Amino acid sequence: DTGVSQDPRHKITKRGQNVTFRCDPISEHNRLYWYRQTLGQGPEFLTYFQNEAQLEKSRLLSDRFSAERPKGSFSTLEIQRTEQGDSAMYLCASSSTNHREQAEAFFGQGTRLTVV
Amino acid sequence: KNQVEQSPQSLIILEGKNCTLQCNYTVSPFSNLRWYKQDTGRGPVSLTIMTFSENTKSNGRYTATLDADTKQSSLHITASQLSDSASYICVVSPWKGKFQFGAGTQVVVTP
Numbered sequence: 680d681t682g683v684s685q686d687p688r689h690k691i692t693k694r695g696q697n698v699t700f701r702c703d704p705i706s707e708h709n710r711l712y713w714y715r716q717t718l719g720q721g722p723e724f725l726t727y728f729q730n731e732a733q734l735e736k737s738r739l740l741s742d743r744f745s746a747e748r749p750k751g752s753f754s755t756l757e758i759q760r761t762e763q764g765d766s767a768m769y770l771c772a773s774s775s776t777n778h779r780e781q782a783e784a785f786f787g788q789g790t791r792l793t794v795v
Numbered sequence: 796k797n798q799v800e801q802s803p804q805s806l807i808i809l810e811g812k813n814c815t816l817q818c819n820y821t822v823s824p825f826s827n828l829r830w831y832k833q834d835t836g837r838g839p840v841s842l843t844i845m846t847f848s849e850n851t852k853s854n855g856r857y858t859a860t861l862d863a864d865t866k867q868s869s870l871h872i873t874a875s876q877l878s879d880s881a882s883y884i885c886v887v888s889p890w891k892g893k894f895q896f897g898a899g900t901q902v903v904v905t906p
Contacts, residue, residue, distance in 0.1 A: 683838075712893065719805075721884050721898040722839070735893060770838055774894075779826045780846050782888040786838030 704773030
């Protein structure tokens, strides 16, 4: 499968625990995005990278959230001291800045986080 | 303020009927506008793409239109099927910066 893959698909954690999600983008894509989505809402932007550089981080993202893309390939999203309000689907997408007119975000299947 | 606004927020239609979803945007300049379909529990998938100079694009029973003067796009679903039940998201790709997402329209097709 050469699409975007996310791991794990589902995560249940107790409030206060730390969790880490992984995203493997399409190999030739230089941009990688993280979004959060709650039921009935569209994807909410969290952060994005171009290669290994983090270009933008949402103001909505508290300091409990951190993301890395150390070698410009896979990325991790860590949530520290999870709260029940963090329960959501976390989506990763990748894209290429080549052929800008055809720019498309390719999404993974998401990681469903439940904080109990 | 969100640069991409969609309406309605949700709609229910009978199987076989048509419907039209709206997207208003302020992103400019942009390279393309896409409509994505998101099935429950899955990531969004691109349905149609239109560049700035294109007015309409079809993909089977889905037809998207773009009016760059009024900064509006629509997605028309013809002869709806139960499998069309999903969220439809309008996404604008600016020349610089990140994708701009609408909040989506939740479509429910009933038998």
